[in-house]
Amino acid sequence: xxxxxxxxxxxxxxxxxxxxxxxxxxxxxxxxxxxxxxxxxxxxxxxxxxxxxxxxxxxxxxxxxxxxxxxxxxxxxxxxxxxxxxxxxxxxxxxxxxxxxxxxxxxxxxxxxxxxxxxxxxxxxxxxxxxxxxxxxxxxxxxxxxxxxxxxxxxxxxxxxxxxxxxxxxxxxxxxxxxxxxxxxxxxxxxxxxxxxxxxxxxxxxxxxxxxxxxxxxxxxxxxxxxxxxxxxxxxx
Amino acid sequence: xxxxxxxxxxxxxxxxxxxxxxxxxxxxxxxxxxxxxxxxxxxxxxxxxxxxxxxxxxxxxxxxxxxxxxxxxxxxxxxxxxxxxxxxxxxxxxxxxxxxxxxxxxxxxxxxxxxxxxxxxxxxxxxxxxxxxxxxxxxxxxxxxxxxxxxxxxxxxxxxxxxxxxxxxxxxxxxxxxxxxxxxxxxxxxxxxxxxxxxxxxxxxxxxxxxxxxxxxxxxxxxxxxxxxxxxxxxxxxxxxxxxxxxxxxxxxxxxxxxxxxxxxxxxxxxxxxxxxxxxxxxxxxxxxxxxxxxxxxxxxxxxxxxxxxxxxxxxxxxxxxxxxxxxxxxxxxxxxxxxxxxxx
Numbered sequence: 001x002x003x004x005x006x007x008x009x010x011x012x013x014x015x016x017x018x019x020x021x022x023x024x025x026x027x028x029x030x031x032x033x034x035x036x037x038x039x040x041x042x043x044x045x046x047x048x049x050x051x052x053x054x055x056x057x058x059x060x061x062x063x064x065x066x067x068x069x070x071x072x073x074x075x076x077x078x079x080x081x082x083x084x085x086x087x088x089x090x091x092x093x094x095x096x097x098x099x100x101x102x103x104x105x106x107x108x109x110x111x112x113x114x115x116x117x118x119x120x121x122x123x124x125x126x127x128x129x130x131x132x133x134x135x136x137x138x139x140x141x142x143x144x145x146x147x148x149x150x151x152x153x154x155x156x157x158x159x160x161x162x163x164x165x166x167x168x169x170x171x172x173x174x175x176x177x178x179x180x181x182x183x184x185x186x187x188x189x190x191x192x193x194x195x196x197x198x199x200x201x202x203x204x205x206x207x208x209x210x211x212x213x214x215x216x217x218x219x220x221x222x223x224x225x226x227x228x229x230x231x232x233x234x235x236x237x
Numbered sequence: 238x239x240x241x242x243x244x245x246x247x248x249x250x251x252x253x254x255x256x257x258x259x260x261x262x263x264x265x266x267x268x269x270x271x272x273x274x275x276x277x278x279x280x281x282x283x284x285x286x287x288x289x290x291x292x293x294x295x296x297x298x299x300x301x302x303x304x305x306x307x308x309x310x311x312x313x314x315x316x317x318x319x320x321x322x323x324x325x326x327x328x329x330x331x332x333x334x335x336x337x338x339x340x341x342x343x344x345x346x347x348x349x350x351x352x353x354x355x356x357x358x359x360x361x362x363x364x365x366x367x368x369x370x371x372x373x374x375x376x377x378x379x380x381x382x383x384x385x386x387x388x389x390x391x392x393x394x395x396x397x398x399x400x401x402x403x404x405x406x407x408x409x410x411x412x413x414x415x416x417x418x419x420x421x422x423x424x425x426x427x428x429x430x431x432x433x434x435x436x437x438x439x440x441x442x443x444x445x446x447x448x449x450x451x452x453x454x455x456x457x458x459x460x461x462x463x464x465x466x467x468x469x470x471x472x473x474x475x476x477x478x479x480x481x482x483x484x485x486x487x488x489x490x491x492x493x494x495x496x497x498x499x500x501x502x503x504x505x506x507x508x509x510x511x512x513x514x515x516x517x518x519x520x521x522x523x524x525x526x527x528x529x530x531x532x533x534x535x536x537x538x539x540x541x542x543x544x545x546x547x548x549x550x551x552x553x554x555x556x557x558x559x560x561x562x563x564x565x566x567x568x569x570x571x572x573x574x575x576x577x578x579x580x581x582x
Binding site: 076 | 334336395464467468470472473474477478479480482520524525
C-alpha cells in the first residue's frame, strides 16, 4: 500500500492555553485522495486544519507529513509541502500577479505564466486579472484568485478551509473540477465544508468532527441525512 | 525553489526605468529651482555667484555664498527627511495594513517630540544638542507611542478609520502634554519649540548625518525584506502559508518605520502628511509593490518636502512652518481618502 502523505496519530488539537478542542484524532490521507471534514459550527474543523498546516502545534501526538514530523520541518520546507487556503478574505492592495508570484515561492511571476503552465482550466472569469488589485474585486473573484494561488504553490498536500465560500453555483462546479484535477495528479486534498453538493459528489472519504473528536463516516445518503438533521451528527462508532 | 527569483520581463523593466528617471528628474528640477528662492531675496545672478563660491570651496566668501550654502544645507536635509518620511509612511501603512497611516497622524512623531522636550526639561538641556541623546530620546518616545498603537489596534481590529481616529486622539494628547511642558519652562524650551515648529530651518550637517544614518539602516533592510513584506501585506494566513514569520515581519517593519520617524524628528521636528502622501503618489506610477515602488516612494517624499519647504519660505515675508504648509494640502486629501475608504467598505 502507498504510504500516507498526511498522518495524525492520536492527536489532540487546540490553542496552547486551555483545553484541547479535539482529542484522539487519527486521520491518514493518501496521495490522490480528497478528504472532507464535516461537522457543526465551532466543533474544531478550522483548528484541525491549522494544526495540519503547522500554524498550531499539536497538544498531543504527532502530525506526520510524508513520513516526517511536522514539528521538525522548517517554514520553507512546510511551505513547499503543504498549502493552506484561508477562509479569510484578504483586503490587500496588491496585484494578482504578485500574489501568484509569492504563492509559487518564486517559480512563477504572473497569472499569465500560471495559465501557460500545467494548470486546471477553471475560473476563466479571472484569467487576465494579473494587473488588478486584490482589494478591488468581488469576494468571489478574490476567492478564485486565492484558489489559483494554492495551485501555484503546487504542494503535495492542499488544505482548504471552506473553499466554497463566496463562489456562485457554476464556480462551485469548477472548484470540484479543480480538486479532481489535483487529485488525479496525485495531490492530496483535505477540506472542511458545509456544502451539500461537495459532500455528495467530491470526497473519497468523509470525517465527521464533533463530540470533541473526529470519526470516519461512510459517504452515504444516510450519513448526509444524519448531518442534515443534526441529531445523528455524530455517527455510530 | 525560493532562491530562483523570477526575472522581470523587458516591458516591466523599461516602465520601471522610465518612471524612476522621470521622478528623479522632477526632484532634481525642484531642488535646483528651490536654490533660487528664499526670504533673503537674492537675484538669480547673486545666487549663481554664491553657488560658484560655495562649490569652489569658499562658502563663507560673501554673504551671498553664505546664504546659498544655508539653502543647499536646507534643501539637502529636505531631500533626506522627505525620503525618510516617505519610507516610514510606507512601512507604517504596510505594518498596520492601513493606507491612512502616517507617523504624524498616529502620534509617533508627537511621542518623539515630547520625549525630546522632556529630556530638555529634566535639566539635560545642554545635552540636547549631543548626538546620542538627539537620537535616543525621540526613538524612545516614538517606541512608547508605537506600543500604545499596537495595544489599540489589537482592540479595534481591522477598522481603518477607527484606528486613525485613535491615533489622532493620541497625537492630540501628546501635543497637549508638550504645550504644557513648554509653558512651564519657556526659557529652556524656547529653542526646542522653534525647532519642532519650523521644520528645516535649523538644517545642519549633524542633522543630515542623523537622517542619513536612519536611511542607511532602513533602506537595505527594507530591500532585503521585500518578499516577507509583500506576503505580510496579503494577510497573516497567506504569509505564514508561504513560510513567512508574521510576527517578525510586522515588528521589523514597525521598528524600521519608527527609527526613520525618530531621526526625522531629531533633525527637523514634526513634519506631517509626507508619509501619508508619498506611497499613494508612488502607487500612481507603478502597480507592483517592489523595490522600484520603494525608491519611488522615497523620491516622492523628497519632492513633497522640498516643494513644501519652498512654499514655507516664499509665500509670505516671514517663514511659515513646513508642517502647516503640508497640512494645508494633507488635510483635504485625508478627508477625501476617508470618504473613499468608507465607500469601499
